[in-house]
Amino acid sequence: MARTGLVLDDVFQRHLTGPGHPECPERLVAISDRLIERGLADRCTRIAPRAIDVEFLSRVHSRGYVDRLARACERGDAFIDTADSQICGDSYNVALLAAGSILAAVDGVMAGDIHNAFCAIRPPGHHAERDASLGFCLLSNVAIAVKHLRERHGVGRVLILDWDVHHGNGTQHLLEEDPDAMFISIHGHPQYVYPGTGYAEETGRGAGRGATLNIPMLPGSRDADYRAAFDRQIRPVLETFAAEFILISAGFDAHRLDPLAPVEIETESFEWMSDMVLDAAGHHCDGRLVSVLEGGYHLGALADCVSLHVSRLLMRHDC
Numbered sequence: 001m002a003r004t005g006l007v008l009d010d011v012f013q014r015h016l017t018g019p020g021h022p023e024c025p026e027r028l029v030a031i032s033d034r035l036i037e038r039g040l041a042d043r044c045t046r047i048a049p050r051a052i053d054v055e056f057l058s059r060v061h062s063r064g065y066v067d068r069l070a071r072a073c074e075r076g077d078a079f080i081d082t083a084d085s086q087i088c089g090d091s092y093n094v095a096l097l098a099a100g101s102i103l104a105a106v107d108g109v110m111a112g113d114i115h116n117a118f119c120a121i122r123p124p125g126h127h128a129e130r131d132a133s134l135g136f137c138l139l140s141n142v143a144i145a146v147k148h149l150r151e152r153h154g155v156g157r158v159l160i161l162d163w164d165v166h167h168g169n170g171t172q173h174l175l176e177e178d179p180d181a182m183f184i185s186i187h188g189h190p191q192y193v194y195p196g197t198g199y200a201e202e203t204g205r206g207a208g209r210g211a212t213l214n215i216p217m218l219p220g221s222r223d224a225d226y227r228a229a230f231d232r233q234i235r236p237v238l239e240t241f242a243a244e245f246i247l248i249s250a251g252f253d254a255h256r257l258d259p260l261a262p263v264e265i266e267t268e269s270f271e272w273m274s275d276m277v278l279d280a281a282g283h284h285c286d287g288r289l290v291s292v293l294e295g296g297y298h299l300g301a302l303a304d305c306v307s308l309h310v311s312r313l314l315m316r317h318d319c
């Protein structure tokens with residue numbers, strides 16, 4: 001029986017971002033085509049999209065922001081907060097479905113119906129702040145999943161690995177005072193790469209000091225640099241944190257063909273990166289892991305990397 005869950009639905013193509021925008025619906029078409037062509041989609045258990053409850057959402061984001069987003073979409077505004085964050089009339093509802101579908105994946109893993117899951121959703125989430133959209137992101141999907149794990153499932157220690165090439169500022173800010181939410185982000189150095197946060201000195205706040213690990217990578221970084229950073233800095237935390245659940249903010253824009261950042265890793269790196277996290281999940285939390293799409297803007301590279309990543313999720317129990 002297929003035990004990797006997959007959120008993959010045409011509804012996520014209804015968030016329209018306008019001509020020439022890199023965060024486009026075609027990203028999901030490319031992913032879907034490749035997963036089907038390689039026989040991977042059929043090996044997964046499909047998870048039906050489900051909208052998040054707005055009351056619950058409003059305890060992660062401010063109610064004011066959630067209402068403002070709803071109204072901006074209703075009015076037909078072209079963007080919210082920043083010209084990067086383009087929206088259309090359907091964007092609010094699609095964003096509610098994206099966040100809610102991740103929670104459905106989490107529920108499936110916690111119920112034991114599936115071992116792990118990949119959520120091919122958009123809009124992405126890791127730049128969204130409590131009160132504002134930023135960098136193509138409307139809702140903080142992964143931080144919302146952490147709150148859901150706590151409140152619905154009583155899960156304490158959650159590890160989040162964000163390997164999108166851009167720093168996950170929103171996720172960090174929403175979780176940085178929480179000692180039981182270990183946030184690791186490996187990304188292009190903030191001196192050169194958007195959004196300009198994620199220095200190594202940012203290690204958490206208050207009770208959460210030490211539960212944020214930022215690893216900035218210099219322009220031109222390649223596979224060997226990523227391998228060294230994972231071996232020296234990420235693996236020890238994966239081994240010692242004793243996570244009860246692992247979430248991946250899976251952006252694929254560190255790929256060398258990606259147009260949005262000067263970091264240049266190969267498709268194959270996403271295989272050993274996936275395996276290292278899956279090993280930690282297997283060791284500490286019975287494999288409980290949900291991976292959520294963030295960036296990745298070269299359509300061919302994105303499709304290749306996602307299919308490789310999903311094949312590794314499947315390998316854990318389907319070989």
Ligand SMILES: [Zn+2]
Binds near residue numbers: 164166294295296
């Ligand atoms: Zn990114």
